[in-house]
Amino acid sequence: xxxxxxxxxxxxxxxxxxxxxxxxxxxxxxxxxxxxxxxxxxxxxxxxxxxxxxxxxxxxxxxxxxxxxxxxxxxxxxxxxxxxxxxxxxxxxxxxxxxxxxxxxxxxxxxxxxxxxxxxxxxxxxxxxxxxxxxxxxxxxxxxxxxxxxxxxxxxxxxxxxxxxxxxxxxxxxxxxxxxxxxxxxxxxxxxxxxxxxxxxxxxxxxxxx
Numbered sequence: 001x002x003x004x005x006x007x008x009x010x011x012x013x014x015x016x017x018x019x020x021x022x023x024x025x026x027x028x029x030x031x032x033x034x035x036x037x038x039x040x041x042x043x044x045x046x047x048x049x050x051x052x053x054x055x056x057x058x059x060x061x062x063x064x065x066x067x068x069x070x071x072x073x074x075x076x077x078x079x080x081x082x083x084x085x086x087x088x089x090x091x092x093x094x095x096x097x098x099x100x101x102x103x104x105x106x107x108x109x110x111x112x113x114x115x116x117x118x119x120x121x122x123x124x125x126x127x128x129x130x131x132x133x134x135x136x137x138x139x140x141x142x143x144x145x146x147x148x149x150x151x152x153x154x155x156x157x158x159x160x161x162x163x164x165x166x167x168x169x170x171x172x173x174x175x176x177x178x179x180x181x182x183x184x185x186x187x188x189x190x191x192x193x194x195x196x197x198x199x200x201x202x203x204x205x206x207x208x209x210x
Contacts, residue, residue: 009154035058066100089116091207092128099137104172108185112146116159118159131152135152143187161193162194164189169183
């Protein structure tokens with residue numbers, strides 16, 4: 001934990017973001033070949049009319065669904081940080097997100113709620129949603145996704161606090177395995193004043209419930 005080696009929450013967030021894996025350009029031809037082999041492995045005929053271009057389309061889709069690996073946080077923020085005297089909670093609710101479970105390569109779908117308390121700076125509204133997408137469009141587990149979004153906002157803004165809550169449905173639990181259709185997973189990451197101040201945390205939770 002940050003306190004054990006005197007690492008601040010900002011330093012911990014920057015370290016975690018820095019240690020995320022980097023990926024090069026997607027190898028579309030390789031993915032296309034793999035999807036063709038997959039069709040054959042499940043007993044299909046990739047030469048039949050309906051599947052002729054499926055490996056190509058699937059490769060392009062998978063490249064899009066994982067393009068967060070090839071995006072840089074600084075490029076996404078793109079200088080859209082502005083001076084501000086605002087000092088209260090800024091909350092963006094119900095940001096749609098779509099990601100892929102890294103265990104089964106099946107989607108999980110839901111929404112993110114992202115809040116921060118400015119420390120002299122605010123970020124353009126659309127950039128909050130773009131930060132969510134950068135980390136959602138990777139192979140993920142929801143727990144890590146929640147922390148990565150919070151860390152990214154902490155690194156970009158150096159605010160007094162960041163709070164992220166994600167609620168999502170996981171097709172790996174709905175389509176296979178236990179096949180539970182109505183389960184929703186909720187995760188949270190609280191940094192700074194949201195973690196340290198009970199009143200700030202209570203205000204955030206009250207705003208979420210409205």
